[in-house]
Structure formats: structure tokens, C-alpha cells
Amino acid sequence: MNQHLSPLIELQKLDLRIVEIHDQRRKIPERLHSLEAPLREAQQIFQDNTASMDAVVKERRALERDVEAQDAHNDKMRARLSEIKTNKEYQAHLFELQMANKKKSEIEDKVLSCMEKIEQLQQTVQNAKEKVSIVEKTFLGEKQVLDELDRKLSLELEALESEQRERAARVERTLLDRYRKLKNARKDQALAAILSGMCSGCRLQIPPQLVAEVKRSQDLHTCPYCHRLLYWEEESKPENKTVPNSPSEGGLEVGESV
Template identity: 30%
Template sequence: MLEEIGLLKEIQSLDSEVIRIKLLIEKTPKTVSEYDKALNAAKSDVALKRAVVDKAIKQRKDLELLAEEKNERIIKMKGRINDLKSNKEYKTHLKEIEQVEREKRHVEDDILNLMEQMETYDKALKKSELALTKEESHYNEKLSYLNKEKAISEKELEGLIAKRNKLSKEISKEIYDKYIKLLSKKHGIAVVRAVSEICCGCNMSIPPQLFVEVMKNDRILTCPQCGRILWYENENNNK
């Protein structure tokens, strides 16, 4: 095999890895923002549930005050019973007391209903708070894992780039420039295998005569369809 084809093959495989790792590193901020989103959603959920609980607490206080007011009114009204002159006045007064008592019972029923609802609200809040606690610890774990992975990737990237730069010095400038141009034009894949008269870069046929030449691996040849540099490896060797 022409040495340059072998080198190009190797540089391509290193560059493919470089591209893969770069993409991985570039994805980090997006992943962090996804983690943030999940955490913020859990925080908003807790805030929402807490607002419902707080509103119910205030509502209950108001109702309790109202019941207290009614109660005081009843006591006052009952205290006036002995001051009443006529039977008619007495009857009217009793009716008024009954009315306020009914109102008080009504308020007390409302308090009971509200307290029942509050149990549900409390449960929902506790559930959301638990979910937030989990999300928070999960968030920190995920973030530290992500940063660790990123640091590993960056180190790996450094090594790969150094390796590919060293190899690239062994190729003629003309061929290397051609490779680099192809790499940027062909989405990171400039050197491809040719198998059974097919280019593995574009999956189009390679003319038989050209394929025979490619099989020799002794010249830099390109696919007539996609322009990528072709190399050949025995088809029984599945790699």
C-alpha cells in the first residue's frame, strides 16, 4: 500500500474521532441547560404547590375569624334576652339568634371542607418537595459527571490532535491540502474504503477500470461521484 494512503487512512480515523469528541464537548452547554430546565421545572412546581397551601392557610384564618365573630355575636345576643319586654320581641330575637347560629355552622362546615382539601394540598406539596430534593441531588451528580467527562474528552482530544498533526507532517503538502479541503467539504469524511466497486462514502458505483486501479492502493485516486479519496482492503477482511 502506498505509504500516503495508509497515512491518510490513519489521519482520517483520528480526525473522525476528533470530530466526534468535539461535537460531544460542544454539546455540553446544551446538556447543562437541559439539566437546568428540569431543575427549574421542579422548583416552579414546588412554588406553585406552596402558593396553593399558603392561600388555603389564609382562607382558613379568615374563616376562623368569621366563625369567631359569629360566635361573639351569638353570645351578645343571648345576653340581651333578659332585657326583652314583649313576647313578640323575644320570638323575633330568638329567630335572629337562630339565623346567626345557622351562619356560624355554615362557616364551620366551610372550615372542615377546607381542612380536608388542605390535606390534599399538603400531600401534593410534600411530593413536589421530595421530587425537588431528588432533582437537586441528581442535578449535582449529573453536572459533576458531565464536567468530568468533558475534562476527559478534552485531554483525549489533545492527544488525538497531537497524533494526527505528527502524522500529517509525513504527507506531501499537496495531498494533505487536498485531504483537508475534502474533509471540510465532505462533512468530515475525506478518505473512504472502496468495496465491490462501491464507494463507501457516497454508496455509488466506481467504474470497474477505476476500481482495478484503486485495488492496487498505489496511487491517490478519488471517487468520480463524491470526490473522496479511495482505498481498498481485501473484501474478506471485514473492517
């Protein structure tokens, strides 16, 4: 291991984990939003059903007012019967009264039909309400898990950032500047291990002579293609280490995933 690079290699491990945590935390609101989808859907159904029921209730009230108006009208007609003199007029008026009574009973039928609808809708609204509370409970459970993960990640981040400052302070200034410039330029890692003769940063084959030099000397060497600082790592070390990404694997100890 190159003596100059080993503090940077440690620093890079911290930096990579910090980036990973930022990524994980950034995804949490998006995950929450998609986990909330069934709840929003259930709430929408509940609102739609409630609105349907309110509309029928309103319709029933209007019909009841119609019944009252019709009733008053029919009472007046009945009162007028006694004032009628001729039989012909009486028969005509009686017929009109019958028609008016029929109209009233038609409106009353509509009121009954509204009441039946309301009864059915009440059940539908009740079911929708229960569904909301079930789905809400599930969502709140999932939210709690994600909130907890976010809390753990933020604590881990705090610890890592403080360690990052300490480690950076121990690295020689010009080397640290070079590391930071490279890191910003590459958007990920400034250092790359040589693995199976390849630069682990750009995956291109390193000339064997350069591999030998990196292995042997304490001088700094860069990859001829991506310009990352090269270091030698034992071949036995696994390549492509997987990085936990899902929240269920979160809450890792410092450095565990790198």
C-alpha cells in the first residue's frame, strides 16, 4: 500500500459512504409519496362516495319540499270543491284534484327511492371509510420505518462528516487539494485501485509497466485514461462490492458498506 495514499483511501471510503447516504435520504420523500398512493386513492373514493350521498340527500330535501308544496296546493283545491256550483264543474275539478294527488304520490315515490339510495350509499361510505383507516394504518407503519431510517442516516452522516474533517486534516495539503479537484471532476472517486490489471475507475486496461510501478513505488501515478490516482490493492479482494441501497438494509455502521 502506498503510504501517501492510504489516508486518502480511508477518506475516500468515508466520502463514498457520505454520497450514498445523501442519495438514500434524497429518495425517501419520493418513496413516501409512492407508498402514500393507496391512501390517497382510498381517500378519493371515500370523498366521491360522500359527495354522491350528499347529492342524493340534497335531492331528497328538494323533493320533500315539493311534496309540501303539492300538499298545500291540493288542500286549496279540496277547499274549493265546496264552492263549486255545477255538477260539470265539480266533476272537472275533482278530476284535477285526482291528478294533483297522483302527482304528489309520484313525488313521494321519488322521495322513497332517494331514501333507499341513501341507505345503500351510507353503507358504501362506511366501507370506504373503513378502507381508508386500514390503508392509513399500513401507510403510517411504513412511514415510521422510513422516518426512522432517515433519522439513523442523518446520525450516521453527522458522525461520518466529523470523521471526514478529522481525516482530511491529517492529509498533506497539496495532496488533499489534488484529491478534491479529481473528486469534483470525476463526480465520484478520485482514487482507483488496480484490479485484474484494470483501473477500477474507468475499467480500462493499465499498461503492465505502470501496474508494476504502482505496485512497487511510493510515487503517485495516475490512470492514463481517467487521470484518477492509482493504487495497488491485493487481487484477492472482491471487486464490485455491492452497495446496500434499500432502506431495509439501512442503518449500517460507519464504513460497513464500503
